[in-house]
Amino acid sequence: xxxxxxxxxxxxxxxxxxxxxxxxxxxxxxxxxxxxxxxxxxxxxxxxxxxxxxxxxxxxxxxxxxxxxxxxxxxxxxxxxxxxxxxxxxxxxxxxxxxxxxxxxxxxxxxxxx
Amino acid sequence: xxxxxxxxxxxxxxxxxxxxxxxxxxxxxxxxxxxxxxxxxxxxxxxxxxxxxxxxxxxxxxxxxxxxxxxxxxxxxxxxxxxxxxxxxxxxxxxxxxxxxxxxxxxxxxxxxxxxxxxxxxxxxxxxxxxxxxxxxxxxxxxxxxxxxxxxxxxxxxxxxxxxxxxxxxxxxxxxxxxxxxxxxxxxxxxxxxxxxxxxxxxxxxxxxxxxxxxxxxxxxxxxxxxxxxxxxxxxxxxxxxxxxxxxxxxxxxxxxxxxxxxxxxxxxxxxxxxxxxxxxxxxxxxxxxxxxxxxxxxxxxxxxxxxxxxxxxxxxxxxxxxxxxxxxxxxxxxxxxxxxxxxxxxxxxxxxxxxxxxxxxxxxxxxxxxxxxxxxxxxxxxxxxxxxxxxxxxxxxxxxxxxxxxxxxxxxxxxxxxxxxxxxxxxxxxxxxxxxxxxxxxxxxxxxxxxxxxxxxxxxxxxxxxxxxxxxxxxxxxxxxxxxxxxxxxxxxxxxxxxxxxxxxxxxxxxxxxxxxxxxxxxxxxxxxxxxxxxxxxxxxxxxxxxxxxxxxxxxxxxxxxxxxxxxxxxxxxxxxxxxxxxxxxxxxxxxxxxxxxxx
Numbered sequence: 001x002x003x004x005x006x007x008x009x010x011x012x013x014x015x016x017x018x019x020x021x022x023x024x025x026x027x028x029x030x031x032x033x034x035x036x037x038x039x040x041x042x043x044x045x046x047x048x049x050x051x052x053x054x055x056x057x058x059x060x061x062x063x064x065x066x067x068x069x070x071x072x073x074x075x076x077x078x079x080x081x082x083x084x085x086x087x088x089x090x091x092x093x094x095x096x097x098x099x100x101x102x103x104x105x106x107x108x109x110x111x112x113x114x
Numbered sequence: 115x116x117x118x119x120x121x122x123x124x125x126x127x128x129x130x131x132x133x134x135x136x137x138x139x140x141x142x143x144x145x146x147x148x149x150x151x152x153x154x155x156x157x158x159x160x161x162x163x164x165x166x167x168x169x170x171x172x173x174x175x176x177x178x179x180x181x182x183x184x185x186x187x188x189x190x191x192x193x194x195x196x197x198x199x200x201x202x203x204x205x206x207x208x209x210x211x212x213x214x215x216x217x218x219x220x221x222x223x224x225x226x227x228x229x230x231x232x233x234x235x236x237x238x239x240x241x242x243x244x245x246x247x248x249x250x251x252x253x254x255x256x257x258x259x260x261x262x263x264x265x266x267x268x269x270x271x272x273x274x275x276x277x278x279x280x281x282x283x284x285x286x287x288x289x290x291x292x293x294x295x296x297x298x299x300x301x302x303x304x305x306x307x308x309x310x311x312x313x314x315x316x317x318x319x320x321x322x323x324x325x326x327x328x329x330x331x332x333x334x335x336x337x338x339x340x341x342x343x344x345x346x347x348x349x350x351x352x353x354x355x356x357x358x359x360x361x362x363x364x365x366x367x368x369x370x371x372x373x374x375x376x377x378x379x380x381x382x383x384x385x386x387x388x389x390x391x392x393x394x395x396x397x398x399x400x401x402x403x404x405x406x407x408x409x410x411x412x413x414x415x416x417x418x419x420x421x422x423x424x425x426x427x428x429x430x431x432x433x434x435x436x437x438x439x440x441x442x443x444x445x446x447x448x449x450x451x452x453x454x455x456x457x458x459x460x461x462x463x464x465x466x467x468x469x470x471x472x473x474x475x476x477x478x479x480x481x482x483x484x485x486x487x488x489x490x491x492x493x494x495x496x497x498x499x500x501x502x503x504x505x506x507x508x509x510x511x512x513x514x515x516x517x518x519x520x521x522x523x524x525x526x527x528x529x530x531x532x533x534x535x536x537x538x539x540x541x542x543x544x545x546x547x548x549x550x551x552x553x554x555x556x557x558x559x560x561x562x563x564x565x566x567x568x569x570x571x572x573x574x575x576x577x578x579x580x581x582x583x584x585x586x587x588x589x590x591x592x593x594x595x596x597x598x599x600x601x602x603x604x605x606x607x608x609x610x611x612x613x614x615x616x617x618x619x620x621x622x623x624x625x626x627x628x629x630x631x632x633x634x635x636x637x638x639x640x641x642x643x644x645x646x647x648x649x650x651x652x653x654x655x656x657x658x659x660x661x662x663x664x665x666x667x668x669x670x671x672x673x674x675x676x677x678x679x680x681x682x683x684x685x686x687x688x689x690x691x692x693x694x695x696x697x698x699x700x701x702x703x704x705x706x707x708x709x710x711x712x713x714x715x
Contacts, residue, residue, distance in 0.1 A: 032172055038157070049546075071130075074228035076197065079184070 027106070036105050040098060047094045056089065057082055129231045135204075135211035135223050136230045139189070142209065147234040150189075154219055154242035156486050163219035163239045163625065173216050175199055186213035186222050200224035218625070236627035243624060323669040325352070327403045328410035328679035332417055333430040336678055340663035341439045342413060343676040344650035344698050345396075346403055347667050348579055349706065350471045355400040360450075360467070362394035392445040393467070395419045410679035420445065435652055435663050436497075436583045436696060443468040443496050472496040474577035477616045480556055481568045483549075487560035492574055497581035497696075500540040502588075502599050536604040537582065537697070545572050545614045572619035576611055578704060580646060582697040587658055598658040603694050605648070607668075607686075608702070612644040646699035654695040666692060 021029075031037035048054050060082050065073045132140070140147070155166045165187055167173060173185050175196035184197045190210045195203045204211040204224035211225040219239050223230045273281055325346060329339040345351055354360070369389035395416040402411050420438075421428035423445045427437075450466035464470070476495050481488040547570040550556065555564035584603060589596040612618055621627070651666040665676040666689045675684045 029172060046549075074226070075184075075222070076227050079197075 030109055031102075031105070034105075034109065040101060043101070044094070044098060047097065048090070051091050051094065053086075053089060053091070053094075057086055060085060129233065132232065133223050133226045133228070133230055135225050136221070136232060139209070139212045140232070140234075147232055148238050148241075150214070150235060151238035151241040153214075154239060156243050163243055165214060165216040165219060167216070177202070185216045186224065187216050188213045188224075195224070201227060220625070236624075239627050240624055322408075323672075323674075324406070325404045326667075326669065326674060326681055327408060328676070328681050330410045330412040331678040332412060332414060334432045335413075335417060336663040337433045337435040337438050338413070338417065338420070339678050340652045340665040340676070341435050341442070341696075342399070342416075343665040343667060344652055344696070345442075346400065347650060347669065348471065348698065349649070349700050349704055350578055351467065352400065352404075354467050354471075355397050356404060360393045360397050362391070362397040365391055365394050365397075389449075390419050390422050391449045392416070392419055392423060392442060393449055396446070432660060435654070436499075439581065439696070440496065443472060469494075469496070471579050472577050472581060474498075474573065474580065475575035477572045477574040479570045479572070481547075481570070482556075482558035482561060482565045483568055484565045485558065485560045487558055489559065496577070497583050498544070498573075499583040499585055500537075500544055501585050502540065502601055502603065503535050503543070535601065537606065537609070540584070540603070541611075541614050545570065545619055570619065570623075572616040573611060573614050574616045576615070576644060576646075576701070578701055580611075580699045582699070584695055584697070586654070586693075586695060596658060598656075598661075600693065602691075604690075605651075605694050605697055607648045609646045609648070609699055610644055611646060615644060643701060643703070645702040647702050647705040648697060648699050649705070650698040651689060651692060651694050652696040652698075653692040655693060663695070664692075 028037070031040070061078050064078065064081050068077070153166050154163050156162065157164045165173075173187075173194050174180065175185060175198075176193045177199040178196060180196045180198075185194050186197070186200045187194050188203060188210050189212045190207070193203060194216065195213070200213060200222070201224050204213075211223050212230070213222045213224055214220070214235075215222055219242075221230045221232055221235050222228070329342060331339060366389070369391065373389065395413075399411070399413055399416055420442070424441050427433055427441070446468040447466045450468075473494055473496055476493050476498075478491050478493065479488050480491075547568045550567050550569055552566060554567075556567045557563070558565045558567070586599045586601075587596050588599055613622075649668045653664050653666065654661050655664070656662055662677075666684070667674045667676060668689075673684050673686060673689050675682045675688070
């Protein structure tokens with residue numbers, strides 16, 4: 001069974017004109033290109049571990065899995081259950097810090113595309 | 115995860131059975147899951163595994179162009195789908211059910227809509243991650259005992275005829291005391307807490323355990339008394355001395371012969387012919403304390419010997435109990451060195467009883483944040499010093515319900531709960547990867563230059579008796595002074611060090627993959643060896659420069675408070691609420707619970 005048979009056709013470059021990208025997407029690309037997104041992810045991870053958020057989420061998942069039964073739980077289920085709680089319980093200080101970092105990144109990078 | 119791994123001696127994670135789609139894929143796939151390591155790479159700085167991509171490339175779902183959360187790359191055709199569209203991809207094409215999460219390197223079955231596990235894939239992850247890590251630590255670091263010591267089945271011993279004769283001739287039975295009938299006894303069974311529980315009333319008529327004897331304070335020597343009480347009841351140390359493994363008469367005779375044979379050029383013979391041996395004085399103390407005499411004992415001889423050994427601390431000032439503990443272990447170690455035996459490494463515990471009992475091994479991993487190269491070192495330790503969280507407890511996120519009305523009240527966003535933390539939290543902090551600051555760049559052998567690094571500690575070998583030292587002091591570089599941290603620390607009576615072992619930390623670093631192929635098969639990974647029981651707590655009350663030490667001892671499942679010469683039976687809650695400074699845990703398999711016969715303690 002040759003892998004090439006199953007591969008879908010390579011996307012046509014004409015199919016994605018640059019001008020369709022939103023501002024959000026452009027910023028995202030810039031963040032990734034400069035490696036800043038990676039740093040922000042690691043910073044966020046660190047802060048959320050420090051303040052106990054990750055442990056809280058772990059406990060929620062465990063409680064849910066215990067209630068539903070270990071074999072009846074899927075990743076999708078868990079994500080659906082804890083996402084709203086997770087989003088709501090991120091401490092303000094963490095949000096503020098990350099926003100600050102993103103803001104200073106935006107002012108430091110020339111955004112000719114905008 | 116798999117909490118039933120207790121049955122598995124190798125403590126390996128047991129995988130859930132593969133779904134039918136994974137089974138089908140495994141039987142059909144050409145190259146095999148293991149070769150996927152070529153598609154994976156580590157993402158610095160923490161080295162999480164992810165699917166390889168070009169720098170700057172943003173993976174997107176083939177159907178909806180979403181670049182966000184969970185994206186899965188089909189193993190058969192490499193099309194990327196988000197979690198919404200992955201099932202459609204699988205439904206449309208049989209054989210395309212198995213995919214890999216591009217950011218987390220986890221297998222996913224789009225048909226079952228759930229994560230699946232495969233040992234070959236986990237092996238691929240480990241291969242991809244460890245390609246830059248040094249293959250194994252040099253075994254010579256651990257001395258000539260790199261091989262795992264053989265385990266022998268426990269067989270209870272009973273004396274046979276000739277042995278019984280020897281026991282009868284060479285021992286004198288100790289008299290059992292009925293309760294506290296002895297008038298000279300300083301041990302009271304008055305419950306010092308407000309509410310008398312039924313358990314304490316029940317034991318007030320039971321005979322007191324052996325070895326419970328007050329120690330007189332010889333002038334600010336509570337630091338010494340508290341540690342001595344803990345050591346007098348350290349199971350292995352007690353057994354060693356009570357079974358006459360270090361006889362002070364024999365030892366003195368031997369050393370006297372040595373000094374008379376050598377020329378008297380040694381400055382230490384100012385003691386008048388007697389060599390200082392802390393172990394000898396300990397032996398004498400054990401005999402006195404376990405003799406059954408309940409009058410408080412004065413460890414004057416021991417104090418004198420210790421002053422001679424640690425001359426810089428030879429005064430009547432208050433000292434630190436932990437400092438004394440370390441000094442004492444060193445003292446025992448020095449004297450036990452036999453010049454005729456080959457020098458053995460401290461971590462193997464072959465050198466002296468102090469290290470045999472207390473010596474463990476810590477593992478330190480330093481990872482370069484740029485290239486991911488990790489260098490590992492093993493260091494022996496006789497105790498584990500844990501920092502207390504200097505802030506007021508971990509920040510809890512309970513206050514965030516104020517967010518709903520959009521107001522950010524200052525008190526809610528502070529989210530600080532005053533002063534509690536637990537021993538488990540301290541251990542978790544101890545084994546957490548710590549980013550060393552930009553001013554502490556360490557040399558990376560791979561990059562050949564100083565880089566910012568990540569350091570992570572873990573316990574490679576748990577000692578037979580673990581002493582946790584709680585660092586209850588903080589230095590404020592601003593105010594240029596240090597102060598004591600009185601914050602309450604919760605500690606468990608039973609402790610499982612499993613999650614803090616090197617094997618567990620390594621496994622977690624690779625995202626709980628099945629294989630941890632680091633050549634690191636420490637026998638401490640056996641489930642039974644990581645369970646510990648508390649037997650002594652040394653507490654401190656007071657300020658940094660002036661205070662008082664007490665020891666709480668756990669004997670026959672009862673707690674006794676040892677305050678210099680005064681010993682009282684206390685309740686568990688009193689111990690739990692005390693301010694722990696040093697905690698002594700022994701491996702559960704060596705711990706003697708209360709037996710039916712309370713005479714034998």
